[in-house]
Amino acid sequence: MKTLPSQTIGPFFHFSLTANAALGCLTRPDAKGEHIRIRFRLLDGDGAPVPDGMLEIWQADAGGRYDHPADTQEQSPDPAFCGFGRLATNAAGCCVFETVVPGRVPDGRGGCQASHLNLSVFARGLLGRLSTRVYFEGDPALAGDAVLALVPEDRRHTLLARRDPAETALWSFDIHLQGENETVFFDI
Amino acid sequence: MKHYPRPEPGGQPPLLHPPYTSNIRRAPSRPLIQLPHTLSELTGPLYGHNPIGETDNDLTRQHPGEPLGERIVVAGRVVDEDGRPVPHTLVELWQSNAAGRYRHSVDNHPAPLDPNFTGAGRAIADEQGNYRFVTIKPGAYPWRNHPNAWRPAHIHFSLVGPCFITRLITQMYFPNDPLLPFDPISQSIPDERARLRLIAQFDWSLTQPEWALGYRFDFVLRGRDATPFEGQS
Numbered sequence: 001m002k003t004l005p006s007q008t009i010g011p012f013f014h015f016s017l018t019a020n021a022a023l024g025c026l027t028r029p030d031a032k033g034e035h036i037r038i039r040f041r042l043l044d045g046d047g048a049p050v051p052d053g054m055l056e057i058w059q060a061d062a063g064g065r066y067d068h069p070a071d072t073q074e075q076s077p078d079p080a081f082c083g084f085g086r087l088a089t090n091a092a093g094c095c096v097f098e099t100v101v102p103g104r105v106p107d108g109r110g111g112c113q114a115s116h117l118n119l120s121v122f123a124r125g126l127l128g129r130l131s132t133r134v135y136f137e138g139d140p141a142l143a144g145d146a147v148l149a150l151v152p153e154d155r156r157h158t159l160l161a162r163r164d165p166a167e168t169a170l171w172s173f174d175i176h177l178q179g180e181n182e183t184v185f186f187d188i
Numbered sequence: 189m190k191h192y193p194r195p196e197p198g199g200q201p202p203l204l205h206p207p208y209t210s211n212i213r214r215a216p217s218r219p220l221i222q223l224p225h226t227l228s229e230l231t232g233p234l235y236g237h238n239p240i241g242e243t244d245n246d247l248t249r250q251h252p253g254e255p256l257g258e259r260i261v262v263a264g265r266v267v268d269e270d271g272r273p274v275p276h277t278l279v280e281l282w283q284s285n286a287a288g289r290y291r292h293s294v295d296n297h298p299a300p301l302d303p304n305f306t307g308a309g310r311a312i313a314d315e316q317g318n319y320r321f322v323t324i325k326p327g328a329y330p331w332r333n334h335p336n337a338w339r340p341a342h343i344h345f346s347l348v349g350p351c352f353i354t355r356l357i358t359q360m361y362f363p364n365d366p367l368l369p370f371d372p373i374s375q376s377i378p379d380e381r382a383r384l385r386l387i388a389q390f391d392w393s394l395t396q397p398e399w400a401l402g403y404r405f406d407f408v409l410r411g412r413d414a415t416p417f418e419g420q421s
Contacts (some may be wrong), residue, residue: 001269003195004385005377007359008208010344012290016282016308045213058232058352062346068231070351073260105227118228118352125210127201127376129355133228139206145310149220175216187194187220188229188353 011052011173013122018054018088026059026099031080031101035060038134038161038171042093042121045178049093053123055175057085057097057134064103064112072107081174089123101136107146114148121185130185134173137162151184158183168177190268191414192225192353198379205341207372209333225353232351247323255305257324259400262360266347266415268411273317274354279407280346281309281321288341294393297329319386322400329362336376340367341376348396349409360405361387 009017027035038057041048060066060083067077077083087095104112114135121130135142137160142148148156158181164170175183204215223229237297248259264272268389282354284290287299291306305324326341342359349355361368368387377383385408392400405407 001267001271002199002382002385003269003410004356004358004408005200005382006356007201007344007373009260009346009357010359011286012292013282013344013346014343015291015306016280019308043216050211050214056355057230060228066227066231068232068351071227082233108224108226112376113226113228115421116228120352123214125212125214127203127205127208127211127215127373129217130358131223131352134212147223147226150223163233169272178217181222182216184218185216185220186223188191188222188225 008124008127009122011124012084013054014088017082018086021087023084023086023096023104024095026057026082026085026097028080030140031062031100032078033081033103035098035100036171037096037098038117038173039094039096039174040089042089042123043174043176044125047179049091049124050089050123051091051093053089053093055075055087055089056120056122057099057117058120059083059099059102059117060105060153062100062103066105067187071105082136109146111144111146112141114145130177131188132175132183132185133159134161135159136171155184177184189414190350190411192351192410193269194231197412199377200378205372205376207334208376209415213328214287229352232354233348234350240310240312245309245319245321247305247307247309247321249322251304252307253304255302256322257302257305257327260325261322261392261394261396261400261402262317262324262343262404262405263320264404264406265318266313266349266407266409268409270412272413273311273313273315274409275315275317276350277313277317277350278302278312278348279311279319280341280408281323283307283323283326284329284339286327286385288329299327304306307411319372320421333372338367338370340365345407347369347407347409354409354411356407356409362403363387363390375387
């Protein structure tokens with residue numbers, strides 16, 4: 001059997017998919033790890049905000065454990081943390097998730113990946129889901145990450161969240177759908 | 189262990205399909221980078237993130253009165269590419285009402301809202317991957333893609349599936365809709381056989397006599413079993 005084709009999310013999904021704003025918060029106060037907020041901005045080829053997009057994140061907890069049976073690492077997932085978040089972008093193309101810095105997860109080749117979030121981008125005007133990753137600028141593990149190594153060096157910066165100079169718990173990640181700084185998207 | 193071959197070319201819409209005009213400034217222009225599947229892609233959010241309410245899968249019972257329009261059952265199975273059930277996965281839907289109007293602040297189509305119809309629903313597939321909704325057949329509606337553009341009647345569906353790779357958002361269409369050949373969104377899928385897979389089948393066995401007509405729509409998500417091919421030991 002063949003996979004069903006995808007179709008655009010369109011402009012009218014909010015009253016169903018993002019009616020629950022709590023999906024922007026992945027943590028309870030007692031979740032382990034460094035609590036952060038990540039502010040996303042979704043921009044089109046003209047640099048204009050995309051006000052009708054939807055972002056989903058999926059990530060490991062601070063210990064590098066995914067809450068999923070395919071993750072057979074010994075430690076249990078943090079019960080105060082949920083690895084999934086979903087928010088609509090606002091009029092400025094933005095949304096803010098509350099989460100923790102994910103731990104490093106195995107790369108399947110005996111090493112560990114650099115800390116990252118898995119990100120899905122949906123919007124009116126996109127016929128399918130776009131998939132990318134969010135890494136953290138300044139992370140010393142970036143240099144050894146096998147996925148980043150597949151990305152041409154001059155485009156790796158598009159996958160880095162940056163810490164706000166004034167507010168250390170706030171990170172920013174701009175998603176450029178097109179243009180000079182077009183974000184790297186992955187074929188998964 | 190499951191594996192997740194890439195979809196065949198032609199079976200999915202391309203990134204860029206210019207007849208869908210809002211796609212032009214939003215589609216990435218550079219080729220995607222192929223990612224080997226790691227634990228990050230092979231895991232994903234497993235369960236519904238909200239409990240399912242009693243009327244979540246019956247959109248005709250979410251208000252004190254009955255919605256207007258043609259009552260329908262939409263049901264089927266969630267399966268992988270081997271036809272094996274994908275159990276317990278969340279299926280979410282949203283749609284316009286019978287007049288072709290969404291309960292959404294940016295929908296300004298001058299068709300009436302129905303106070304007894306919201307148009308949002310959720311269901312969890314059972315152990316065998318079966319899901320079922322009762323709803324109202326949505327209406328066609330105009331949009332501004334090109335002069336006199338109309339969307340064929342459709343229901344939007346969102347499925348999470350067993351891992352990050354299997355995530356799917358799509359639209360279900362109805363048989364014999366004269367608008368389909370003119371719809372740049374459904375026509376963006378190059379392979380005609382793949383386009384036909386988004387059209388529900390009228391199904392007598394799903395009808396409820398003197399109550400509702402029935403349409404079957406199966407969701408095939410990515411994923412195959414990694415069992416050896418026949419003839420291999």
